[in-house]
Amino acid sequence: MSQTKQVNRQFLLASRPVGAPVRADFNLVETAVPAIKEGEVLLRSVYLSLDPYMRGRMSDAKSYAPAVELGEPLVGGAVCRIEQSHNPDFVVGDWVVAFAGWQDYAVSDGQSLLKIDASLAHHSYALGVLGMPGLTAYMGLLDIGQPQAGETVVVAAATGAVGSLVGQIAKLKGCKVVGIAGGAEKCRYAVEQLGFDFCLDHKSENLAEQLSKACDNGIDVYFESVGGKVFDAVFPLLNTKARIPVCGLISQYNATELPEGPDRLSMLMGTLLVKRIKAQGFIVFDDYGDRYNEFSEAMGEWLSDGKIKYKEQIVDGLENAPSAFIGLLQGENFGKLIVRVGPDNLQ
Amino acid sequence: MSQTKQVNRQFLLASRPVGAPVRADFNLVETAVPAIKEGEVLLRSVYLSLDPYMRGRMSDAKSYAPAVELGEPLVGGAVCRIEQSHNPDFVVGDWVVAFAGWQDYAVSDGQSLLKIDASLAHHSYALGVLGMPGLTAYMGLLDIGQPQAGETVVVAAATGAVGSLVGQIAKLKGCKVVGIAGGAEKCRYAVEQLGFDFCLDHKSENLAEQLSKACDNGIDVYFESVGGKVFDAVFPLLNTKARIPVCGLISQYNATELPEGPDRLSMLMGTLLVKRIKAQGFIVFDDYGDRYNEFSEAMGEWLSDGKIKYKEQIVDGLENAPSAFIGLLQGENFGKLIVRVGPDNLQ
Structure with missing residues (x-):
């Protein structure tokens, strides 16, 4: 099924991979769209970034970031649209980058959201050339x-x-x-x-x-x-x-x-x-989080001057995230791997 | 024999050590004291520094510095007294640090000599706390x-x-x-x-x-x-x-x-x-050679304030350099290892 307004599709970590991850390590479930409280916003994922570091989060070996717990949604950065807001800093229709995970909907108190410049032609670039990989x-x-x-x-x-x-x-x-x-x-x-x-x-x-x-x-x-x-x-x-x-x-x-x-x-x-x-x-x-603006300015200028080229490989549908990720670890992608989770405007 | 004015004792590299160096890898020979030309000085070694890096120079594996050739004197830093000078920058009786090697006498054009401050109480400190190790x-x-x-x-x-x-x-x-x-x-x-x-x-x-x-x-x-x-x-x-x-x-x-x-x-x-x-x-x-003065100032102050303690182990006689060096690689020394090659003033 595709993204809807009624259901939150989530990929949970079903088992810790031994060697290369396999499809059975990911468990697709359907849950209710979460409700938000005062101060919170409801995020709807439109683009999900797939990145090699995620493999580390699937293991429980000591690493720089805590592992994903079994039965919890896989983590990941996403470009999201604000669908509901009880937070004065965000209005419905705002676009943000959030660490929203492998799912349709997530709740945030707004603290760690990064607003996307409305003038950005490709919102997904915020997950690549203008985001963490950049x-x-x-x-x-x-x-x-x-x-x-x-x-x-x-x-x-x-x-x-x-x-x-x-x-x-x-x-x-x-x-x-x-x-x-x-x-x-x-x-x-x-x-x-x-x-x-x-x-x-x-x-x-x-x-x-x-x-x-x-x-x-x-x-x-x-x-x-x-x-x-x-x-x-x-x-x-x-x-x-x-x-x-x-x-x-x-x-x-x-x-x-x-x-x-x-x-x-x-x-x-x-x-x-x-x-x-x-x-x-x-x-x-x-x-280097504190130097994001310096980077963003330089990269934005190189991009608009045509001095930097950037290629994305966009996979359609959250359901295809596991196979795309498994392929990423084998080097099968060509360009920044992005999952199109839902449409810009969901009817 | 001890150091004399007539003979230049030299330790040549006889063979490249396989594993730990042994005494037979060092060949003690007696040659003539070299003559100097215009612009040159004759150096007499008084203190020879023994340092772990010398082991690398005895091997012909590619390293940061060229290996000592077989049959050539072993390299090393030494505190030397100028015994003859045809160079206007140095007079007989000056004290310098030179890369003079495992021998009594060496010739220099003065370029890479470092004069030792006359006020330095222990000239050998220029090979340790105030020198390369420091x-x-x-x-x-x-x-x-x-x-x-x-x-x-x-x-x-x-x-x-x-x-x-x-x-x-x-x-x-x-x-x-x-x-x-x-x-x-x-x-x-x-x-x-x-x-x-x-x-x-x-x-x-x-x-x-x-x-x-x-x-x-x-x-x-x-x-x-x-x-x-x-x-x-x-x-x-x-x-x-x-x-x-x-x-x-x-x-x-x-x-x-x-x-x-x-x-x-x-x-x-x-x-x-x-x-x-x-x-x-x-x-x-x-x-960091260009920052020697910064170091020298700081360390000199710490030393004179008694904030830094420094221990030397002085071995008497050039003939004992090989065994002292072999021991150094086994951790047998206690403090900076120095060979007393000759007296301050040679009669």
Whole structure:
């Protein structure tokens, strides 16, 4: 069924995935649309963002954010329309970004809602290029990566929501940009549309060799969001004083145990030492939430000047969120993955 | 034989150590005292510094500095007296710090010599608390570690040349300091003399448990110079937003192969990510040489105010340098290890 005014469809966490999530880990239920109290608003999700970090929230391993409890709705950012308001700061018809989760309706006291500029042509952009992935790319690359003109920046998941922006911002800063992506089509897009200097297919057998050839002056900034084989190819090419913003490790999210040895932990630390490398993890809203306006201004200008290109893959219908998310972890999406949960105006 | 005016004793690298260096890797030869040309000075070594980084220079693995060639003198910093000068900037009797190596005499064009303040009571301090180890402790802790009052700082090799200063500076900054050192005597010294809050013996079987108890609020800064078992004990206790200045990995320097698996590389990266940790290697003179004066002023004041204590272990005679160095890599020294190569005034 589609979104209605009477029913709140919710995806609850049915079981914690072992390895890759499967459809049975998500339980679709129908509940009543919640009632709101004084000071609250009723949110209706129109666009739901699907992002790799959600895999972490499905596990109960200690992490930076609490896990979703079994039987609770999956979490996620969404572009929502205010359908009812008992809060003087919001009127019916306002558009906001909210951490509303995988469901049609949510209640908020208004505190953590971010209003969307009415002039924004694509409301869904608030979940991507102008939202969390955009801020992640901007701050991770510029604040931690500190790219200098002429340096070589390598970005994994190069056509993903974050990676595609990292590479384009690095080009705007005068860097040589080498992307790594899955498959020839994505690689072609990165070079022809996004303007990367090279883009290599991580599925090819001689990735390390190709990367070494593309990065003939070594690697100064590696924007890490993948890990695994991609990091192994990058690692020996890192230059003295290289910077590694650690944004994600998508290749490891479904791992159930540590890889076989030898144990390269001390080798990694030794390389940080002798090459004087900085590796730094970050969680964008915790570390850089206070610099959202700076980002938003810069990115808004690049977008309107046509200097940044942005691609979305919009999946229709909340019921398709689990399969789209499972595919995201396999790299099947092409561009920022968004679920169209309901229409702009629900009759 | 002792130092003379006629002979230049030199320790040459006879063979590259496999694992721990042995005496046969060092070859003591006697050569002529070199002659100097216009613009040059003749340096006579009085104090030779022995430091863990020298182990790296004995290997031909790619590192931040070129390896010592077989048959060449071992490298090292020394406090030297100018014995002859054809350079207008130096007169006979001047004292300098030079990268003069494991030998009695060296020639310099004056470019990289650092004059020692005539008022310095202990000339050898220019190789320790006021030299490279001091600058390493100061910059690694303050610039990379950024300790805040009330935070917990853990320092490995806690009574070593660098570690003892790291801990004392952290105390001056209002931190709780937990040292890790080898043996009860060193640990007692760290607490009773250096003022650390705790110091744990890395030879004890339950180091991880003791460390967890001592760091009841987790670890905010870990000054890494050891690696191996010590890092393993520190790793699970690192707090969100922890900083790891990576200064050395002495436990690994004699390693001939990687440890057995599982491979924890991705686990380390994953922890950097979810805890938003910064790990950063540094090589002090390359990264912070231009801030020597700032350091020198601060440290000089702390020393003269009695706020920083400093301990040297002075070994007599160049001929004893190899065994002292071999012991250094095993943690046998207690305080900054210095070789007294010759007298202040050689008759």
